[in-house]
Amino acid sequence: MRTAEFDREQVLRAAIHAFVSKGYTKTSMQDLKAATGLHPGSLYCAFDNKQGLMLAAIEQYDKDKSAEFQALFADSNTVMEGLWDYLARTIEDITSSGEHRLKACLSQKALSELGDNEPEIEAALKASSQRWKAALVRVFEQAIEQGEVSAERSAEQRGQYLAMGLLGLRTYAQSEPDPQLLTELARQLFDSVRG
Numbered sequence: 001m002r003t004a005e006f007d008r009e010q011v012l013r014a015a016i017h018a019f020v021s022k023g024y025t026k027t028s029m030q031d032l033k034a035a036t037g038l039h040p041g042s043l044y045c046a047f048d049n050k051q052g053l054m055l056a057a058i059e060q061y062d063k064d065k066s067a068e069f070q071a072l073f074a075d076s077n078t079v080m081e082g083l084w085d086y087l088a089r090t091i092e093d094i095t096s097s098g099e100h101r102l103k104a105c106l107s108q109k110a111l112s113e114l115g116d117n118e119p120e121i122e123a124a125l126k127a128s129s130q131r132w133k134a135a136l137v138r139v140f141e142q143a144i145e146q147g148e149v150s151a152e153r154s155a156e157q158r159g160q161y162l163a164m165g166l167l168g169l170r171t172y173a174q175s176e177p178d179p180q181l182l183t184e185l186a187r188q189l190f191d192s193v194r195g
Helices: 008-022 029-036 040-047 050-074 079-095 106-114 119-145 155-175 179-194
Strands: none
Touching: 008 029, 008 050, 008 106, 029 040, 029 050, 040 050, 050 079, 050 106, 050 119, 079 119, 079 155, 079 179, 106 119, 106 155, 119 155, 155 179
16 A cells, blocks of 8 residues: 655644634545645545544644744743743734734644544643643743742742633634734733743
């Protein structure tokens, strides 16, 4: 049996955009064909089914977001500067009209629509969300160690509060997409977790 030849990461990133745009349940194989440029047979051959493609897309999404997150902090002089850059990038993502930007978070979008219908996807999304929250907690652990924020509130408390705020900010942006307003709200969130 011949295997399909394609750039797996490129196909998965295209699938991510399709799933974020229409939602998992409303994204058809024709939508995925249009997004990826692959025929349904090639998609089935590589990923078994739509669920397999979604699970692989979640894995790619995690990998891309983790690399982007780490790069922001590697390029910053301080932990809190990196955190502000992360918040600013989030605002840019949800307000930009560029097609390479994701206006919504894959995990947030899919979890809000799936319910109990897809337990394997739900488990993968929840695991992805836990990894993201753990990364935020590690940021605050480092900021406390370096004396950038006080140890009065734990890194866990700060990370959870920031995660809640970011999810809320993304949801709020759906009805209020004004970049200036969202930046002001992000600044308030930043000041709150920093204080």
